[in-house]
Amino acid sequence: MGSVGEVTPQQMHFSEPLPLRSGAMLPAYDLVYETYGTLNAQRSNAVLVCHALNASHHVAGTYAGQARSEGWWDNLVGPGKPLDTDRFFVIGVNNPGSCFGSTGPRDLNPATGRAWGADFPVVTVEDWVDAQARLLDALGIGQLAAVIGGSLGGMQALGWTMRHPQRVRHCAAIATAPNLSAQNIAFNEVARRAIVTDPDFHGGHFYAHGVLPRRGLRVARMIGHITYLSDDAMEQKFGRELRAAEFGYTTQDIEFQIESYLRHQGDKFSDYFDANTYLLITRALDYFDPAREHGGDLACAFDAARGCGFLVVSFTTDWRFSPARSREIVKALVDNRIDVSYAEIAAPHGHDAFLLDDERYHRVVRAWFDRVDIG
């Protein structure tokens, strides 16, 4: 098993506006993407990888001259890996509204000549799917062999099968949910309030003030990070371990290692992530609810997906998107007599397990992709 090696992101310009679910339009925009492997002559071996909250088009491989620049799913995607780039042509694309190269809140709003900031139109999972479909049009790919994603990426993968069912033959939805629970939305709202109430946020137009709402972003990331780990994983990694040998009897300094870890994660995140993007992406999560327009009937929502084959994977210690949520998806598919396999992996890591290298998880994904027909 190898790496796809050094990769270079590519950029595609779209001059035709993208109609959004909200009724708004995203005017001309750019999408940044990467590809791995070779598109076959029949153009039948393309696999789209959809990214989650803080990831990007950089799925696999490394950047020249940059240490530790492996893509976020490098353990899954590459030659001889579960998603085998010797067989498949794999595409990673950064979604609009994100902050890793595709058009987002940091870019200029052509109407004002200023950065979009908080005025960037609200984007949904379905809008991202449509943007991805346009990229495939431009790449000359009529139909995907498969679409795969974890967490929010899994929602996009599911969205593909409902929105463009004729353009996708297989779908792998990993550690995801058919919509957010009240608790999920609550965590998102705490994160958003942390950002919006940061004095440096300036109503989302902080770029003009030459500041960044770092405090808010840090807290948002800390909150998010708690939901990515299982109670056990956190206990095992940090427990009640102290930074010093004894209590310092301080209310503001770091005492416990878990505090140090969360603050470190928050600091790192606030260096590279955009506050407006965080608001947009958590909202896209909140809004995703394909059953809503079918009177709450998820099976009805998947009616369009007949003909597509599915793999659904959940992790037993994931309390953010628990196995019960994945079973709702499985039930809706079974009700439609759709081909689906479902693996419930007993992994200790919580939601983050979908990004980690777990033998049982990866071998199921590998076996499933091995059966994906490329004509």
Next chain:
Amino acid sequence: MSPRRDLEIIASLVPAGARVLDLGCGTGEMLSHLKRTRGCTGYGVEIDDANVHACVQRGIDVLQLNLEDGLALFEDQSFDVVLQLETLQHLRNTERMLRETARIGRIGIVSFPNFAHWPNRLRVATGRMPVTKALPYEWYDTPNIRVGTFADFEVLARKNGLKVTDAFGLQDGEVVRRWPNLLASVAVFRIERG
């Protein structure tokens, strides 16, 4: 026991083209056979990681679920046939599973080791628990937490209002219709809602 012949005999009870749910499907051998030889469709349910992997590998749709958690995922009468082969004896809630089988499937097919097979009776008569091909475990390490007989099952089916539409034993790859409770190591029942 002749696993291959047993599989073929049980498969012959499944109507061609049936939509099948195989509870405790193992490596997916039965579903694969039914798909190939009888044009059946459907899913397997399995708890074991290695078995789930084996099913995905051979292209059998498998759902990793714990049967003890119930079968709420499946709607009433949503399958033509529900198979429960060599599974019942591992489950704590035998009776509920049996009722669930009849709720979900138009036909239920159940097989399990027949404890009343004569070598077992002899062994018990000598004061020891049987260890045979059909029941290969010692009493202290057996995964078979429910041991019953061909005759016992008839009583349980009746108690749950299930109609037995066929019943026979299997021994050395042959169907046993004469005194199956005595002469067969495996019991097979086809049930329907009464």
